[in-house]
Amino acid sequence: xxxxxxxxxxxxxxxxxxxxxxxxxxxxxxxxxxxxxxxxxxxxxxxxxxxxxxxxxxxxxxxxxxxxxxxxxxxxxxxxxxxxxxxxxxxxxxxxxxxxxxxxxxxxxxxxxxxxxxxxxxxxxxxxxxxxxxxxxxxxxxxxxxxxx
Numbered sequence: 608x609x610x611x612x613x614x615x616x617x618x619x620x621x622x623x624x625x626x627x628x629x630x631x632x633x634x635x636x637x638x639x640x641x642x643x644x645x646x647x648x649x650x651x652x653x654x655x656x657x658x659x660x661x662x663x664x665x666x667x668x669x670x671x672x673x674x675x676x677x678x679x680x681x682x683x684x685x686x687x688x689x690x691x692x693x694x695x696x697x698x699x700x701x702x703x704x705x706x707x708x709x710x711x712x713x714x715x716x717x718x719x720x721x722x723x724x725x726x727x728x729x730x731x732x733x734x735x736x737x738x739x740x741x742x743x744x745x746x747x748x749x750x751x752x753x754x755x756x
Contacts, residue, residue, distance in 0.1 A: 617690035625672050626665065626694045632732045634668070635661030641724050642715045656711070657703040662695055663712040666704050669694060680706040 629635065638661035658666070670685050677685065686694075686701035716724060733740050 617693075618688060619690050619693065620673075622669050622673060622689065622694055625669050629665045629668055632728070632735065634728060635659065635665050637661070637728055637731065638664045638716075638724065641727065642712075642719045656708060658695070658699060658708065660712045660715055662699070663704065663709060664716075666695060667709070679709055682706060682709055 639659050642660045666682075666686070670682060673685060675685055683701045683704045686704060689701075691699055691701055730740065732738075
């Protein structure tokens, strides 16, 4: 039996549910396809690139729904003390989510077309979960009216 001093405790909170939903939708794989980067851990594109663009997006979603606000250069700090390998995958460390990697992925997303990527993933998720999209719109609010008022 392990002693308490030998145990490492990492926090998940609600982030495990978010990570599971991102996996269920298939966001990581789809982002990797849409930005045109096949990622192989054995052959990194740049020194220090350990995580794929899709995993960076997953980490960004988890961070965003973690109810914190911090500049990008401190992004990796959010994952310190959390069960990051459980959330993002074996071998992933908080330090792999540095601001250089985030910046490169944000550039790739921009070049691939943010609206096109979002629309593609949203429509695929709607189809997967059988969500009616007859009245969907892409404005920035979540409030809308239909019919006479």
